[in-house]
Amino acid sequence: MNQKVVLITGCSSGIGLALAARIAKDEKKRFMVYATMRNLSKGEALVEAAGRTLGRTLEIKQLDVCDENSIKDTSTPFGSVNAGMGMIGPIECQSIDEMKTVMDTNFFGLVRLLKEVLPDMKRRKKGHIVVISSVMGIQGILFNDVYAASKFAVEGFCESLAVQALRFNLNISLIEPGPVITEFERKVYEEGLKTDLSKADKVTADMFTNIYLKNYKQIFETLGQSSEDVAEHTHKIITMDNPPFRHQTNTLYTPMTTLKYADPNGDLPIDTFYKMVFEHDKVFNASLNFLKLLRWRSRKSFTMEKDKSN
Ligand SMILES: NC(=O)C1=CN([C@@H]2O[C@H](COP(=O)(O)OP(=O)(O)OC[C@H]3O[C@@H](n4cnc5c(N)ncnc54)[C@H](OP(=O)(O)O)[C@@H]3O)[C@@H](O)[C@H]2O)C=CC1
Numbered sequence: 001m002n003q004k005v006v007l008i009t010g011c012s013s014g015i016g017l018a019l020a021a022r023i024a025k026d027e028k029k030r031f032m033v034y035a036t037m038r039n040l041s042k043g044e045a046l047v048e049a050a051g052r053t054l055g056r057t058l059e060i061k062q063l064d065v066c067d068e069n070s071i072k073d074t075s076t077p078f079g080s081v082n083a084g085m086g087m088i089g090p091i092e093c094q095s096i097d098e099m100k101t102v103m104d105t106n107f108f109g110l111v112r113l114l115k116e117v118l119p120d121m122k123r124r125k126k127g128h129i130v131v132i133s134s135v136m137g138i139q140g141i142l143f144n145d146v147y148a149a150s151k152f153a154v155e156g157f158c159e160s161l162a163v164q165a166l167r168f169n170l171n172i173s174l175i176e177p178g179p180v181i182t183e184f185e186r187k188v189y190e191e192g193l194k195t196d197l198s199k200a201d202k203v204t205a206d207m208f209t210n211i212y213l214k215n216y217k218q219i220f221e222t223l224g225q226s227s228e229d230v231a232e233h234t235h236k237i238i239t240m241d242n243p244p245f246r247h248q249t250n251t252l253y254t255p256m257t258t259l260k261y262a263d264p265n266g267d268l269p270i271d272t273f274y275k276m277v278f279e280h281d282k283v284f285n286a287s288l289n290f291l292k293l294l295r296w297r298s299r300k301s302f303t304m305e306k307d308k309s310n
């Protein structure tokens, strides 16, 4: 059978792990997945999720997107790039080195990998590069300045490359999830709590602690998707004949990103976010609470239905 090789980075947890397992379990066995991670000792969860596909349609390999040597000799894939990291806080409290690590992983990690695999993909005139971007690839969010910049860089890079790629019959797709409940969320939140805010003025420090961090968990609880859900969306995109260039995975989040496209001046999303956070915070919180209640009720009725059918 002519299986397509899919190389996925960052498969030790979260979206990469779920995606590797989902594609390896493709009903028609159309793919051979090389699920990579920078530290192979973190492979246990993937081994468990892969189950019987391990050694059949899934193999685990080492790959660090920040290390050119580990990328060399990567077998030419059909596509998929996922590895990434987050960072939140006031820029006064972040070092340039920390910012560079985010850019190096999220942006240059993608560039390094594509530099390695693109020439062969062009020669073969076959392939689909699927990049896990973010809603922050099209829209900045308070206190995510550098992370959003890294995803904007990813999107600008891919949008430029997509025209050239078409000439070689190659597709590029950007998957744009909103909040997803993974290690990313926990790591970013814990780092956020540890931020030394002494370099920030009182208003900024207060905004970060009492507005951003205070609402952070609730935003993930109400709007957050599971990594399996994002993997399901991505699997659909990978198996399409004419995949779209951009795909948002979270319909609850789409009203925010639509603000970006609705106003060429760019003021609408900025003014709306400002008002949501500073002027209508009670309405904003009430909406989040309402969404949380709806989610709780639909989960509860799903469990009751399942119990009934068992
Ligand atoms: N969670 C969210 O809310 C959202 C996440 N995203 C994006 O999804 C992608 C996956 O994140 P998510 O699954 O949520 O987070 P996780 O933290 O669960 O997964 C990130 C993965 O990237 C790996 N990674 C980090 N640095 C490198 C590196 N240098 N080389 C290879 N792998 C590396 C991590 O490995 P290790 O275990 O070794 O650290 C881990 O496997 C990222 O690109 C993120 O920006 C997009 C939208 C929302």
Ligand SMILES: CC1=C(/C=C/C(C)=C/C=C/C(C)=C/C=O)C(C)(C)CCC1
Pocket: 133, 134, 135, 136, 141, 142, 177, 178, 179, 180, 212, 215, 216, 219, 256, 273, 276, 277
């Ligand atoms: C919705 C919303 C907010 C927060 C959004 C967050 C926290 C999004 C996180 C997205 C992630 C984690 C993407 C990863 O790539 C604010 C600014 C508090 C107020 C305005 C509305």
